[in-house]
Amino acid sequence: MSQATPAVLEATGVRVRFGGFTALDGVDLAVRAGSITGLVGPNGAGKSTLFDVLAGRRRPQAGAVRLMGRTVTQMPVHRRAQLGLTRTFQISRELGSLTVLENLLLAAPRQPGEAIWNVFARPGLVRRAEEAALSRADALLTRVSLRHLADQPADALSGGQKKLLELCRALMLQPRVVLLDEPAAGVNPVLLSEIADFVRTLRDEGLTFAIVEHNMDLIAALCDPIYVLAEGRVLRHGRFSEIAADDAVAQAYLGGAA
Ligand SMILES: Nc1ncnc2c1ncn2[C@@H]1O[C@H](COP(=O)(O)OP(=O)(O)OP(=O)(O)O)[C@@H](O)[C@H]1O
Ligand SMILES: [Mg+2]
Known part of the structure; x- marks a missing residue:
């Protein structure tokens, strides 16, 4: 370099x-x-x-x-x-009980739907952001060959698969x-x-x-x-x-x- x-x-x-x-x-x-x-x-x-x-x-x-x-x-x-700038974190015990997909969606940047006002006033905006996070999560899981495990709890993954999930969580932030x-x-x-x-x-x-x-x-x-x-x-x-x-x-x- x-x-x-x-x-x-x-x-x-x-x-x-x-x-x-x-x-x-x-x-x-x-x-x-x-x-x-x-x-x-x-x-x-x-x-x-x-x-x-x-x-x-x-x-x-x-x-x-x-x-x-x-x-x-x-x-x-x-x-x-x-x-x-982001870093990977070990999947904590609380996150381990959530599914692989839920772990990724939780790692997405702040969603407009988190502001309750937006849910009523700007439903289109909320839906589009959620769809974008979902399609990004789906694409990442496909890339690392974990898509078939999307609905499994994160705890069910092997050590290496957890590392891949941690990396994907970081990548959700682009x-x-x-x-x-x-x-x-x-x-x-x-x-x-x-x-x-x-x-x-x-x-x-x-x-x-x-x-x-x-x-x-x-x-x-x-x-x-x-x-x-x-x-x-x-x-x-x-x-x-x-x-x-x-x-x-x-x-x-x-x-x-x-
Ligand atoms: N919160 C803390 N309070 C007191 N000492 C600390 C704290 N965090 C780290 N240390 C000390 O600072 C030094 C550096 O720790 P650090 O965890 O950064 O090392 P490391 O290179 O990551 O080691 P390892 O390869 O074991 O992970 C060590 O002596 C550690 O005991
Ligand atoms: Mg260390």
């Missing part, structure tokens, strides 16, 4: 402290348009904390986040979503940048390659991704560039071959395992 490609999402000098503990210590990261940027590092390196800062769930004590060229450091999650936290966790190899293919296709269609993942096969297959985080700092960033050959990176992983 060229240095000249603009960053759609950028962290500069991000610092996060939890009491006396520094979880992120001046992190710079650029997610360039059309990239699948990987974020790796030992347990406790600060990856999820950095995602929280990027997504708007946590305010850093120092540093800035820019999205589509705008400073969004203090902007709440839902306003970043309106600018095109985002431009998607953050994926551990998309491979608990996924069998067949579905994993399906998820990887789907992410690659979406990238080819113009989406940008940032992925936190421990599965190095998936990182190697999908991500460029890759950032290695260790003890709250960016240790290295570059292509997989550069990262894999780096002594400091190997040391950080050994240290983390010790």
